Amino acid sequence: MSGFRATGRPARIAVVGAGIAGLSCARALVELGVRVRVFERESCPGGRVATRRIEALCFDHGVQYFTTQDLRFEAVVHQWHADGIVAPWRGRTMVLAGRGQGEQVAAAPRFVGVPTMEAVAVYLARGLDLRLGNAVAQLRRQAAGWTLHDDSGAALDEAGFDRVVLAMPSASALPLLADLSTLAERVATVAWDPCWAAMLSLSRPSGIDFDAAFVSDDPILGWIARESSKPSRAPLRGAAESWVLHAHPTWSRAYLNMEEADASRWMQRAFAARRGGPLSPSARGPTHGGRPDVSRAWFLDGSLVTDELPFSGRPAIKSPYR
């Protein structure tokens, strides 16, 4: 694709969504000489590549790690590693499945952002024309191109764009596709799993002898990871360990509307049971509602569950992060 239109002026493209997909897309377009503006509704880039700060503690509550399964991506990650943006995570990872319990030896190195996952998004965002806090509520097609509007109908950019890239979960994209019925119909078929994530900090070691686990024999938990086993995580003030817990999609779906504090309590209890006993009474975490012993839960939009995307020529997505 040339970055220039027949008129000779560089093409203008709007990318909506500054998650890992939108940022990578924007960088690739800029390298082709295209003028790109990225619109992001949140106050920081990254989307589900997220780091949450609670009382000076940092938790990567979304993406846990990534692997490279493509030579082109391997080269990119090699560069990130050289630039100090990512490091391999050698945490001992288990599969917990009823009586069957075993270590899962990774086929390829598992990388994490350092000092937090967010570093990857910040690195990808550098130098881009990024408009944070700009939620796009509507796309309008004009003779000269596309304009983007907020929920009051105000244009987010008067000049307009030749093309618009929607780099966001399909549920968020759907309202923007109101005038594009064929595309909207296809986007509506993409299925997602919701995910409750809980962040827990302990003042005493848990005694758990592994760092992470895929859990398939628990009604609540689906993944647990000792956040503090990841590289370059700063020592946590007054805390021995911190953990991120992800709930199973079925549980997350069943309790979609649960209060955060309740989801957090249920997940913490399930974690304590998994550990084989209650957490230390002095277990403390980011406080929630004044309680000293409760972790914080967060709800994430979800993971793609559709095996084959309904767009021809696209790769199949399977088990996104195993």
Ligand SMILES: Cc1cc2nc3c(=O)[nH]c(=O)nc-3n(C[C@H](O)[C@H](O)[C@H](O)COP(=O)(O)OP(=O)(O)OC[C@H]3O[C@@H](n4cnc5c(N)ncnc54)[C@H](O)[C@@H]3O)c2cc1C
């Ligand atoms: C709990 C959980 C754990 C996961 N763990 C892993 C893992 O360990 N390894 C792995 O490889 N993958 C993992 N995934 C999958 C991974 O998170 C996604 O594949 C990837 O982050 C998706 O990136 P994205 O840019 O497509 O979307 P997103 O990260 O969702 O980014 C979309 C962006 O668009 C913005 N946006 C949405 N609507 C609008 C709007 N109207 N206007 C402006 N901005 C908008 C959002 O704020 C967001 O920043 C996990 C997913 C979940 C939910």
